[in-house]
Amino acid sequence: MNCQHCNTPTDNGYTLCPKCELQLTLLILRLATFTSPLQASLDSTLHPGGHQPTRTNLPTPPTPIRLDVLDLIDMLDATACELARWLEDSDQETAFTSIQDALIRCTESDLLPRFTDAELYWQTLSKLEHRILQIIDSPEETRIVGRCPNKLCGIQLTAPATATTITCPICNNTWPIQDVKQEWLHQLVQEGRKTGTAAECAKAFTMSGITLKRHTITIWKDRGKLTPIGTDPDRNPLYRYADIYRIATRKHQQKLDITTTVTA
Numbered sequence: 001m002n003c004q005h006c007n008t009p010t011d012n013g014y015t016l017c018p019k020c021e022l023q024l025t026l027l028i029l030r031l032a033t034f035t036s037p038l039q040a041s042l043d044s045t046l047h048p049g050g051h052q053p054t055r056t057n058l059p060t061p062p063t064p065i066r067l068d069v070l071d072l073i074d075m076l077d078a079t080a081c082e083l084a085r086w087l088e089d090s091d092q093e094t095a096f097t098s099i100q101d102a103l104i105r106c107t108e109s110d111l112l113p114r115f116t117d118a119e120l121y122w123q124t125l126s127k128l129e130h131r132i133l134q135i136i137d138s139p140e141e142t143r144i145v146g147r148c149p150n151k152l153c154g155i156q157l158t159a160p161a162t163a164t165t166i167t168c169p170i171c172n173n174t175w176p177i178q179d180v181k182q183e184w185l186h187q188l189v190q191e192g193r194k195t196g197t198a199a200e201c202a203k204a205f206t207m208s209g210i211t212l213k214r215h216t217i218t219i220w221k222d223r224g225k226l227t228p229i230g231t232d233p234d235r236n237p238l239y240r241y242a243d244i245y246r247i248a249t250r251k252h253q254q255k256l257d258i259t260t261t262v263t264a
Contacts, residue, residue: 001013001014001015003015003016003017003020004016004020004118004119004122005017005020005023005024005118005119005122006019006020013114014113014114015113015114015115015116015118015119016112016113016114016118017113018113020113021112021113024112024118024122024125025107025112027122027125027126027129028103028106028107028125029103029104029107030129031076031080031103031125031128031129031132032099032100032103032104034129034132034133034136035073035076035098035099035100035103037136038069038072038073038076038132038135038136039073041066041069041135041136042065042066042069042070042073043065043066068135069135072128072131072132072135073099075128076099076128076132077099077102079121079124079125079128080096080099080102080103080106081094081096081102083102083106083121084096084102084103084105084106084109086115086117087105087106087109087111087112087115088105088109089111142158142159142160143158143159143160143161144156144157144158145157145158145159145166145177145180145181145184145207146180146181146183146184146185146208147180147183147184147187148168148170148171148173148175148180149173149175149179149180149183150168150171150173152171153168153170153171153173155168155169155170157180159177163177164176164177165177166180178208178209181207181208181209182208182209184204184207184208185204185205185207185208185210185241185245188204188241188242189241189242189245190242191242192240192242193240194240194241194242195229195230195238195239195240195241196238196239196241197232197236197237197238197239198214198217198218198221198236198237198239199214199236201214201217201239201241201244202214202216202217204241205244205248210248212244212248217239217244220244220247221237221239225247226239226243226244226247227243
Protein backbone atom coordinates (compact mmCIF):
# COMPACT_ATOMS: atom_id res chain seq x y z
CA MET A 1 0.00 0.00 0.00
CA ASN A 2 1.27 3.49 -0.85
CA CYS A 3 1.08 6.75 1.06
CA GLN A 4 -1.84 8.86 -0.18
CA HIS A 5 0.26 12.04 -0.10
CA CYS A 6 3.73 11.18 -1.36
CA ASN A 7 2.94 7.76 -2.93
CA THR A 8 5.82 5.99 -1.20
CA PRO A 9 5.27 2.41 0.05
CA THR A 10 3.89 2.18 3.58
CA ASP A 11 2.78 -0.51 5.99
CA ASN A 12 -0.47 -2.33 5.41
CA GLY A 13 -3.44 -0.55 6.96
CA TYR A 14 -1.72 2.85 6.86
CA THR A 15 -2.72 5.61 4.44
CA LEU A 16 0.21 7.90 5.37
CA CYS A 17 3.90 7.18 5.74
CA PRO A 18 5.61 8.31 9.00
CA LYS A 19 7.05 11.44 7.33
CA CYS A 20 3.68 12.56 5.95
CA GLU A 21 1.96 11.72 9.23
CA LEU A 22 4.35 14.13 10.97
CA GLN A 23 3.75 16.84 8.37
CA LEU A 24 -0.04 16.52 8.68
CA THR A 25 0.21 16.60 12.47
CA LEU A 26 2.30 19.78 12.33
CA LEU A 27 -0.20 21.34 9.91
CA ILE A 28 -3.06 20.65 12.33
CA LEU A 29 -1.07 22.04 15.27
CA ARG A 30 -0.26 25.20 13.29
CA LEU A 31 -3.96 25.70 12.63
CA ALA A 32 -4.59 25.34 16.35
CA THR A 33 -2.20 28.22 17.03
CA PHE A 34 -3.87 30.36 14.34
CA THR A 35 -7.32 30.29 15.94
CA SER A 36 -6.67 33.09 18.46
CA PRO A 37 -5.21 35.65 15.99
CA LEU A 38 -7.94 34.69 13.50
CA GLN A 39 -10.67 35.41 16.03
CA ALA A 40 -8.92 38.68 16.93
CA SER A 41 -9.18 39.65 13.24
CA LEU A 42 -12.98 39.61 13.41
CA ASP A 43 -13.02 43.27 14.45
CA SER A 44 -13.65 45.24 11.26
CA THR A 45 -12.22 48.42 12.82
CA LEU A 46 -8.73 46.92 13.00
CA HIS A 47 -6.54 47.60 9.95
CA PRO A 48 -3.17 45.77 9.81
CA GLY A 49 -0.37 48.00 8.61
CA GLY A 50 -1.46 51.20 10.37
CA HIS A 51 -2.94 54.34 8.80
CA GLN A 52 -4.72 53.88 5.50
CA PRO A 53 -4.85 57.23 3.67
CA THR A 54 -6.98 55.78 0.85
CA ARG A 55 -9.70 54.42 3.12
CA THR A 56 -13.20 55.67 2.18
CA ASN A 57 -15.49 56.99 4.90
CA LEU A 58 -18.87 55.42 4.19
CA PRO A 59 -22.15 57.21 4.98
CA THR A 60 -23.21 54.29 7.20
CA PRO A 61 -21.15 52.55 9.91
CA PRO A 62 -19.26 49.42 8.76
CA THR A 63 -20.29 45.94 9.81
CA PRO A 64 -18.88 45.44 13.32
CA ILE A 65 -17.33 42.11 12.34
CA ARG A 66 -15.55 40.93 9.21
CA LEU A 67 -17.90 38.45 7.57
CA ASP A 68 -15.14 36.84 5.51
CA VAL A 69 -13.24 36.03 8.70
CA LEU A 70 -16.40 34.71 10.34
CA ASP A 71 -17.01 32.39 7.37
CA LEU A 72 -13.42 31.16 7.56
CA ILE A 73 -13.72 30.43 11.29
CA ASP A 74 -16.94 28.48 10.63
CA MET A 75 -15.22 26.44 7.89
CA LEU A 76 -12.26 25.65 10.15
CA ASP A 77 -14.59 24.73 13.02
CA ALA A 78 -16.71 22.43 10.86
CA THR A 79 -13.69 20.73 9.27
CA ALA A 80 -11.87 20.22 12.60
CA CYS A 81 -14.95 18.83 14.35
CA GLU A 82 -15.83 16.55 11.45
CA LEU A 83 -12.31 15.13 11.30
CA ALA A 84 -12.18 14.66 15.07
CA ARG A 85 -15.50 12.77 15.06
CA TRP A 86 -14.29 10.48 12.26
CA LEU A 87 -11.02 9.75 14.07
CA GLU A 88 -12.74 9.11 17.40
CA ASP A 89 -15.61 7.19 15.76
CA SER A 90 -18.07 9.32 17.71
CA ASP A 91 -21.59 10.40 16.72
CA GLN A 92 -22.44 13.68 15.05
CA GLU A 93 -23.73 15.14 18.31
CA THR A 94 -20.31 15.05 19.96
CA ALA A 95 -19.39 18.59 20.99
CA PHE A 96 -15.93 20.09 21.46
CA THR A 97 -15.06 22.93 23.80
CA SER A 98 -13.30 24.91 21.04
CA ILE A 99 -11.71 24.67 17.60
CA GLN A 100 -8.36 24.16 19.32
CA ASP A 101 -9.78 21.27 21.33
CA ALA A 102 -11.02 19.52 18.16
CA LEU A 103 -7.73 20.05 16.31
CA ILE A 104 -5.57 18.82 19.18
CA ARG A 105 -7.73 15.72 19.63
CA CYS A 106 -7.15 14.98 15.93
CA THR A 107 -3.38 14.94 16.48
CA GLU A 108 -3.76 12.67 19.50
CA SER A 109 -5.68 10.00 17.58
CA ASP A 110 -3.88 6.80 16.59
CA LEU A 111 -6.16 6.60 13.54
CA LEU A 112 -4.76 9.72 11.87
CA PRO A 113 -2.18 7.83 9.72
CA ARG A 114 -4.77 5.13 8.93
CA PHE A 115 -7.69 7.38 8.04
CA THR A 116 -9.04 6.54 4.57
CA ASP A 117 -9.63 10.20 3.63
CA ALA A 118 -6.35 11.53 5.01
CA GLU A 119 -5.25 13.18 1.75
CA LEU A 120 -8.65 14.83 1.24
CA TYR A 121 -8.53 16.46 4.67
CA TRP A 122 -4.85 17.36 4.15
CA GLN A 123 -5.73 19.34 1.04
CA THR A 124 -8.70 20.99 2.75
CA LEU A 125 -6.67 22.01 5.79
CA SER A 126 -3.81 23.30 3.60
CA LYS A 127 -6.22 25.58 1.71
CA LEU A 128 -7.63 26.85 5.00
CA GLU A 129 -4.11 27.56 6.27
CA HIS A 130 -3.33 29.58 3.13
CA ARG A 131 -6.47 31.68 3.52
CA ILE A 132 -5.87 32.23 7.23
CA LEU A 133 -2.30 33.42 6.66
CA GLN A 134 -3.56 35.98 4.14
CA ILE A 135 -5.67 37.49 6.93
CA ILE A 136 -3.40 37.34 9.97
CA ASP A 137 -0.17 38.07 8.02
CA SER A 138 -0.81 41.39 6.27
CA PRO A 139 1.32 41.93 3.15
CA GLU A 140 4.51 43.86 3.75
CA GLU A 141 4.27 47.46 2.63
CA THR A 142 6.27 48.21 -0.49
CA ARG A 143 7.80 51.44 -1.78
CA ILE A 144 9.21 52.70 -5.06
CA VAL A 145 12.98 52.15 -5.29
CA GLY A 146 13.57 53.33 -8.86
CA ARG A 147 13.53 51.95 -12.39
CA CYS A 148 15.00 48.72 -13.71
CA PRO A 149 18.64 49.41 -14.70
CA ASN A 150 18.21 47.24 -17.80
CA LYS A 151 18.26 49.74 -20.69
CA LEU A 152 15.76 47.62 -22.65
CA CYS A 153 13.33 47.48 -19.73
CA GLY A 154 13.29 50.45 -17.37
CA ILE A 155 9.98 49.75 -15.63
CA GLN A 156 9.31 51.18 -12.19
CA LEU A 157 10.27 48.77 -9.39
CA THR A 158 8.84 48.50 -5.89
CA ALA A 159 10.14 46.50 -2.94
CA PRO A 160 9.56 46.07 0.82
CA ALA A 161 11.56 48.41 3.05
CA THR A 162 13.61 45.47 4.39
CA ALA A 163 14.56 44.06 0.97
CA THR A 164 18.21 44.11 -0.14
CA THR A 165 17.70 42.80 -3.69
CA ILE A 166 14.91 43.00 -6.24
CA THR A 167 14.01 40.92 -9.30
CA CYS A 168 12.43 42.72 -12.22
CA PRO A 169 9.11 41.02 -13.14
CA ILE A 170 9.63 41.85 -16.83
CA CYS A 171 13.27 41.05 -17.68
CA ASN A 172 13.88 38.74 -14.64
CA ASN A 173 17.20 40.41 -13.80
CA THR A 174 18.07 40.64 -10.11
CA TRP A 175 19.64 43.83 -8.79
CA PRO A 176 20.85 45.06 -5.38
CA ILE A 177 18.37 47.65 -4.13
CA GLN A 178 21.16 50.20 -3.64
CA ASP A 179 22.25 49.85 -7.28
CA VAL A 180 18.68 50.47 -8.47
CA LYS A 181 18.42 53.61 -6.32
CA GLN A 182 21.75 54.99 -7.52
CA GLU A 183 20.90 54.24 -11.15
CA TRP A 184 17.64 56.13 -10.73
CA LEU A 185 19.49 59.18 -9.38
CA HIS A 186 22.10 58.84 -12.16
CA GLN A 187 19.32 59.00 -14.78
CA LEU A 188 17.81 62.09 -13.16
CA VAL A 189 21.22 63.80 -13.23
CA GLN A 190 22.22 62.66 -16.72
CA GLU A 191 19.05 63.87 -18.42
CA GLY A 192 19.86 67.41 -17.27
CA ARG A 193 16.30 68.67 -17.65
CA LYS A 194 14.76 66.79 -14.72
CA THR A 195 13.68 69.16 -11.95
CA GLY A 196 12.21 68.97 -8.48
CA THR A 197 11.57 71.03 -5.39
CA ALA A 198 14.21 71.16 -2.65
CA ALA A 199 12.31 68.48 -0.73
CA GLU A 200 11.97 66.21 -3.79
CA CYS A 201 15.64 66.57 -4.72
CA ALA A 202 16.77 65.91 -1.15
CA LYS A 203 14.56 62.81 -1.00
CA ALA A 204 15.93 61.47 -4.30
CA PHE A 205 19.54 61.88 -3.16
CA THR A 206 18.86 60.43 0.29
CA MET A 207 16.94 57.43 -1.11
CA SER A 208 19.94 56.64 -3.30
CA GLY A 209 22.13 56.55 -0.19
CA ILE A 210 23.64 60.07 -0.41
CA THR A 211 22.49 62.10 2.60
CA LEU A 212 21.26 65.53 1.52
CA LYS A 213 18.86 67.75 3.46
CA ARG A 214 16.33 70.14 2.00
CA HIS A 215 17.74 72.92 4.19
CA THR A 216 21.16 72.46 2.55
CA ILE A 217 19.66 73.10 -0.90
CA THR A 218 17.88 76.20 0.42
CA ILE A 219 21.16 77.54 1.83
CA TRP A 220 22.85 77.04 -1.56
CA LYS A 221 20.08 79.12 -3.14
CA ASP A 222 20.39 81.88 -0.53
CA ARG A 223 24.17 82.02 -1.05
CA GLY A 224 23.77 82.30 -4.82
CA LYS A 225 25.33 78.91 -5.55
CA LEU A 226 22.10 77.46 -6.92
CA THR A 227 19.52 79.19 -9.10
CA PRO A 228 15.92 77.97 -9.37
CA ILE A 229 14.69 77.54 -12.95
CA GLY A 230 11.02 78.08 -12.12
CA THR A 231 8.30 77.21 -9.64
CA ASP A 232 5.74 74.43 -9.25
CA PRO A 233 1.95 75.05 -9.02
CA ASP A 234 2.39 75.75 -5.28
CA ARG A 235 5.06 78.35 -6.11
CA ASN A 236 7.89 76.27 -4.63
CA PRO A 237 11.24 76.82 -6.39
CA LEU A 238 12.30 74.08 -8.82
CA TYR A 239 15.93 72.98 -9.23
CA ARG A 240 17.73 70.78 -11.73
CA TYR A 241 19.01 67.53 -10.26
CA ALA A 242 22.12 67.99 -12.40
CA ASP A 243 22.86 71.41 -10.85
CA ILE A 244 22.55 70.03 -7.32
CA TYR A 245 24.78 67.07 -8.15
CA ARG A 246 27.37 69.42 -9.72
CA ILE A 247 27.53 71.64 -6.62
CA ALA A 248 27.71 68.68 -4.24
CA THR A 249 30.45 67.01 -6.30
CA ARG A 250 32.49 70.22 -6.57
CA LYS A 251 32.24 70.78 -2.82
CA HIS A 252 33.51 67.30 -1.97
CA GLN A 253 36.04 67.12 -4.84
CA GLN A 254 35.06 63.56 -5.53
CA LYS A 255 32.35 61.36 -6.96
CA LEU A 256 29.48 60.96 -4.51
CA ASP A 257 28.81 57.51 -3.10
CA ILE A 258 26.69 55.95 -0.39
CA THR A 259 29.14 57.06 2.32
CA THR A 260 28.78 60.76 1.45
CA THR A 261 26.87 63.24 3.60
CA VAL A 262 26.45 66.49 1.69
CA THR A 263 26.61 69.68 3.76
CA ALA A 264 26.25 73.37 2.97
